[in-house]
Amino acid sequence: MSTADDNEREVHGQETDADGGGHDSGTTVREGGGFVLLFFIIGFAASLVVGWLIFPNLLYSQKKQPFDFNHALHMGEVDNGCESCHFFREDGTYSGVPKLAQCVACHEDVQGDTQDETIFVEKYVSKKREVPWRVYSRQPDCVFFSHAAHVKMAKMDCVTCHGHIGESTSLPVYEENRLTGYSRDIEGHHLENLLCLKKNTADRMKMDDCAECHLEKTGRKTSVQTEKDGCFVCHK
Amino acid sequence: MKIDRRCFLSLGIGAAAGITLSPLPWKITDDLSIWTQNWPWTPVPPDGKTINKKSACQLCPGGCGIAVRRIDKRVVKIEGLKGHPVNDGGLCTLGLSAAQLLYSPFRIQAPVKKVNGKWRKISWDDALATITTKMTELREEGKAHTVAGIIGGERGTVSMLWQRLFKAYGSPNLMRNTSMEDAYSLVLQKTQGNRVLPGFDFENADFVLSFGSGLIDGWGSPVRMFRALGDMKNRQAKFVQVEPRLSNTAAKADQWLPIIPGTEALLALGLIHVILSESLYQVRFVEQHCEGFDNFKKMVLETYPPEQVAKATGIKVETIKELGREFARAKNPLAVCGRGQGLTPGSFQETAAVHVLNALTGNLGEKGGVLAMPAGPEYEEWPEVEPDDVAAEALQQKRLDGAGGDEFPDAGDLPTRLAQVINTGKGDGIQLLFISGANPVYTLPDTKAVQKALAAIPFKVSFATHMDESAEMADLILPNHCFLERYEDVPVAAGLTSPIVNLAVPVVKPMYNTKHVGDSIIAIAQALGDEIADAFSWENYKTCLKETLGDEKWEKLTEEGYWVDEEFKPVPWKEGFKSAATKFIFPDPARLNHPPVSASGDAKQFPLTLIACDSMRLAGGAVGSPPFLIKITPDSVLLKEDLVVEINPATAADLGLKEGAQAVLATPKGSGRVRVHLDHGIRPGLVAMARGLGHGAHDKYLAGKGLNTNAFIGPVDDPDSGYDAAWGISASLAKA
Ligand code: SF4
Numbered sequence: 001m002s003t004a005d006d007n008e009r010e011v012h013g014q015e016t017d018a019d020g021g022g023h024d025s026g027t028t029v030r031e032g033g034g035f036v037l038l039f040f041i042i043g044f045a046a047s048l049v050v051g052w053l054i055f056p057n058l059l060y061s062q063k064k065q066p067f068d069f070n071h072a073l074h075m076g077e078v079d080n081g082c083e084s085c086h087f088f089r090e091d092g093t094y095s096g097v098p099k100l101a102q103c104v105a106c107h108e109d110v111q112g113d114t115q116d117e118t119i120f121v122e123k124y125v126s127k128k129r130e131v132p133w134r135v136y137s138r139q140p141d142c143v144f145f146s147h148a149a150h151v152k153m154a155k156m157d158c159v160t161c162h163g164h165i166g167e168s169t170s171l172p173v174y175e176e177n178r179l180t181g182y183s184r185d186i187e188g189h190h191l192e193n194l195l196c197l198k199k200n201t202a203d204r205m206k207m208d209d210c211a212e213c214h215l216e217k218t219g220r221k222t223s224v225q226t227e228k229d230g231c232f233v234c235h236k
Numbered sequence: 237m238k239i240d241r242r243c244f245l246s247l248g249i250g251a252a253a254g255i256t257l258s259p260l261p262w263k264i265t266d267d268l269s270i271w272t273q274n275w276p277w278t279p280v281p282p283d284g285k286t287i288n289k290k291s292a293c294q295l296c297p298g299g300c301g302i303a304v305r306r307i308d309k310r311v312v313k314i315e316g317l318k319g320h321p322v323n324d325g326g327l328c329t330l331g332l333s334a335a336q337l338l339y340s341p342f343r344i345q346a347p348v349k350k351v352n353g354k355w356r357k358i359s360w361d362d363a364l365a366t367i368t369t370k371m372t373e374l375r376e377e378g379k380a381h382t383v384a385g386i387i388g389g390e391r392g393t394v395s396m397l398w399q400r401l402f403k404a405y406g407s408p409n410l411m412r413n414t415s416m417e418d419a420y421s422l423v424l425q426k427t428q429g430n431r432v433l434p435g436f437d438f439e440n441a442d443f444v445l446s447f448g449s450g451l452i453d454g455w456g457s458p459v460r461m462f463r464a465l466g467d468m469k470n471r472q473a474k475f476v477q478v479e480p481r482l483s484n485t486a487a488k489a490d491q492w493l494p495i496i497p498g499t500e501a502l503l504a505l506g507l508i509h510v511i512l513s514e515s516l517y518q519v520r521f522v523e524q525h526c527e528g529f530d531n532f533k534k535m536v537l538e539t540y541p542p543e544q545v546a547k548a549t550g551i552k553v554e555t556i557k558e559l560g561r562e563f564a565r566a567k568n569p570l571a572v573c574g575r576g577q578g579l580t581p582g583s584f585q586e587t588a589a590v591h592v593l594n595a596l597t598g599n600l601g602e603k604g605g606v607l608a609m610p611a612g613p614e615y616e617e618w619p620e621v622e623p624d625d626v627a628a629e630a631l632q633q634k635r636l637d638g639a640g641g642d643e644f645p646d647a648g649d650l651p652t653r654l655a656q657v658i659n660t661g662k663g664d665g666i667q668l669l670f671i672s673g674a675n676p677v678y679t680l681p682d683t684k685a686v687q688k689a690l691a692a693i694p695f696k697v698s699f700a701t702h703m704d705e706s707a708e709m710a711d712l713i714l715p716n717h718c719f720l721e722r723y724e725d726v727p728v729a730a731g732l733t734s735p736i737v738n739l740a741v742p743v744v745k746p747m748y749n750t751k752h753v754g755d756s757i758i759a760i761a762q763a764l765g766d767e768i769a770d771a772f773s774w775e776n777y778k779t780c781l782k783e784t785l786g787d788e789k790w791e792k793l794t795e796e797g798y799w800v801d802e803e804f805k806p807v808p809w810k811e812g813f814k815s816a817a818t819k820f821i822f823p824d825p826a827r828l829n830h831p832p833v834s835a836s837g838d839a840k841q842f843p844l845t846l847i848a849c850d851s852m853r854l855a856g857g858a859v860g861s862p863p864f865l866i867k868i869t870p871d872s873v874l875l876k877e878d879l880v881v882e883i884n885p886a887t888a889a890d891l892g893l894k895e896g897a898q899a900v901l902a903t904p905k906g907s908g909r910v911r912v913h914l915d916h917g918i919r920p921g922l923v924a925m926a927r928g929l930g931h932g933a934h935d936k937y938l939a940g941k942g943l944n945t946n947a948f949i950g951p952v953d954d955p956d957s958g959y960d961a962a963w964g965i966s967a968s969l970a971k972a
Pocket of ligand 1: 293294295296297298299300323327328329330331332457458459
């Protein structure tokens with residue numbers, strides 16, 4: 001930058017010489033000063049708008065689920081809370097999003113008159129096709145996550161990480177990061193999340209969030225580099 | 237006031253400052269780094285329910301139990317079955333990579349028929365009908381005996397079904413693949429009176445003397461042998477390896493004797509000489525439980541003094557004497573033979589000499605010794621087959637391979653003689669050949685002769701799972717399920733010390749339009765009608781298997797994956813033998829008193845000797861190595877497509893060859909381009925070649941890599957038994 005400014009001054013110097021010293025070169029600088037400041041502010045403000053408002057919206061594509069799902073309604077029908085459908089298998093592995101086989105017991109035929117139910121039965125149940133749900137909380141393949149370790153051993157409840165999805169009556173829009181393919185639920189929806197501040201554990205689920213909680217709950221600092229829990233706890 | 241460049245610069249600076257204070261650059265940087273860790277084109281296996289299934293490996297005779305992990309319907313991992321009496325959680329490289337065989341693109345996906353040299357898919361009904369029509373025609377023409385079969389194993393229900401079909405139909409020409417077990421079983425029959433199989437109690441032996449057996453290179457039951465040898469080291473049991481080359485096994489031995497190949501029998505007889513002349517044998521055994529000792533002793537003392545043996549074997553007199561003494565004085569000595577993985581039966585002379593060596597120390601049926609194991613599993617008996625008149629007459633015909641005939645009355649099966657018999661036009665030509673669980677074009681010695689013989693057979697039917705060399709030559713393929721897709725009993729022998737049966741179960745549903753070979757046999761028999769159909773009254777193979785095993789075994793097998801005969805107890809020699817005189821019969825001296833089987837070929841033209849060597853990194857039998865094995869084959873064995881042979885630096889200097897040089901390897905049976913690898917661990921004058929390469933078929937990971945040992949080495953009929961006793965062949969190696 002300084003080089004550019006120096007050049008600028010040199011140029012003015014030459015002009016002055018050529019005109020025989022008739023003008024005060026200092027006046028030109030003062031005259032432009034207001035604009036320079038204005039332009040700085042415009043640039044500054046515009047890029048703040050782009051960076052804070054436009055970019056986050058551009059970064060995520062909005063995707064719809066195959067059809068809507070009412071968690072609250074289902075919660076009323078089952079006895080065992082979340083685990084009624086999102087259960088642990090006998091061997092301790094976690095079943096995750098229910099497979100079609102779990103749903104057909106009730107949904108063999110169309111129940112009620114919502115359009116979503118019709119889509120479900122006609123497009124999936126009768127054709128024996130699994131529903132390609134988009135999973136808001138899906139961690140990438142390089143992360144090993146065990147529900148058993150968190151829910152069974154550390155006795156955490158679902159809400160801590162997943163929020164109050166179980167009480168929702170419809171599914172939120174699935175926002176996918178165009179670069180990473182992550183769900184926005186992992187990265188956080190709100191501006192403060194981008195600022196690395198968050199109120200609830202469930203607001204964001206990136207690596208630092210896992211590490212922070214691990215440090216808090218276990219006190220382990222097995223990784224010398226990060227002084228947090230060891231990398232291989234999750235990256236097997 | 238003027239808007240000049242400074243304004244725009246200022247705008248830029250403002251924008252830059254604003255962007256820096258916004259999340260954009262930081263978020264993009266972070267996202268880009270995450271993106272590089274999750275490239276969308278990196279395949280990610282789908283998640284799902286984990287299912288573990290117990291089954292049995294059938295890729296070698298080792299008899300390991302396997303635990304197959306599936307995610308939903310997909311096999312993702314094969315591990316050793318924990319608690320299994322053979323492998324207790326261990327597995328070999330071949331077993332580990334078996335999922336690659338299941339998902340191989342070279343699976344045969346439906347019955348196919350060769351039409352003008354091209355494969356055409358046909359229906360199962362048509363495929364089976366083609367066979368039964370042919371078989372009916374041949375029977376009507378009085379040519380039932382011209383139907384032949386080459387099958388993988390002797391034990392187990394599939395093999396029993398084949399034997400039954402051939403008996404009911406009326407052909408004596410069903411041949412099994414042979415191995416060292418056949419030579420052993422013959423020796424046990426001759427000396428102990430019944431055709432049993434040997435069990436070797438390595439777990440309790442304190443001195444093991446191996447005549448070229450690749451104890452950790454795939455001999456016997458490979459995974460059990462890894463453990464047994466490791467355990468021997470811990471117990472500080474001594475292990476001596478007699479082998480012309482420093483194999484992995486030899487490298488692990490306490491003492492390695494690099495013998496001149498082919499003279500192992502002489503060394504065993506030399507050791508017997510030491511034991512006899514110094515009276516180091518079990519006196520009570522010899523005096524009370526033996527027959528023919530004096531004649532045998534006389535022959536050995538006259539013919540095999542250590543001085544003579546030393547000259548022939550290249551092992552010092554002193555070493556022979558010391559080894560003989562040490563062996564005889566050990567508390568639980570054990571001698572074994574069967575070269576490499578024991579894929580070639582070997583000579584009667586050698587097996588008998590090694591067995592006598594064991595007998596003289598009194599280890600038969602004893603702790604740490606050689607046990608007589610039942611030849612087959614105890615199954616529910618099937619009703620006797622009643623061959624009809626046509627079959628009864630056809631069964632009177634002599635076997636084509638000469639087994640059980642005038643020349644080789646003691647042999648059970650001699651598939652290695654088949655090519656020679658067909659090519660010399662002896663016997664009635666085979667009209668129809670079944671190939672099941674075997675790949676004779678690859679595994680039988682003298683590939684060219686085998687190909688020629690098979691080409692002369694007008695109709696060949698293969699039951700292969702993968703497009704192997706023999707399937708390629710067939711006219712019709714009725715593909716069997718892969719072993720991970722089918723039920724099958726797997727009785728295990730392989731030198732174990734308790735009778736074990738494993739059960740293979742379908743861990744996944746058959747992926748293609750294939751059929752269990754057992755079902756194909758039953759369908760063929762039932763379509764042939766009359767007495768033949770009567771002998772096969774089962775609804776399908778599974779019912780046959782269930783009935784044959786009996787409820788108790790079936791239940792145990794489906795639950796645990798294996799069944800062990802808990803009641804089995806080896807009979808110690810003190811309780812007598814099964815021979816007529818209840819004694820141990822020393823082998824006829826005449827059968828041992830002759831020069832050992834030699835390598836064939838003109839010594840002038842072929843001054844070197846080629847030997848084949850086995851390793852755990854390559855599958856040398858009917859099953860082709862999956863890609864994973866090719867990956868772990870070192871450059872000193874296979875360099876890109878080139879086979880690398882091993883020679884001693886002294887031999888290399890004589891031939892003017894340097895490490896990695898290209899050369900032409902030639903034997904009386906074939907020739908090919910190779911590269912050489914120099915190694916001090918091989919006797920000068922020898923060329924060693926890895927078994928398991930040089931496939932012409934299978935997938936692109938295997939086909940065209942290296943050369944097949946069988947294309948270079950021909951069979952040598954053992955004069956005493958007829959079994960293949962080849963251990964090598966004369967060869968030449970010249971700069972290319
Ligand atoms: S040793 Fe044989 S039976 Fe055992 S896993 Fe390997 S191939 Fe299979």
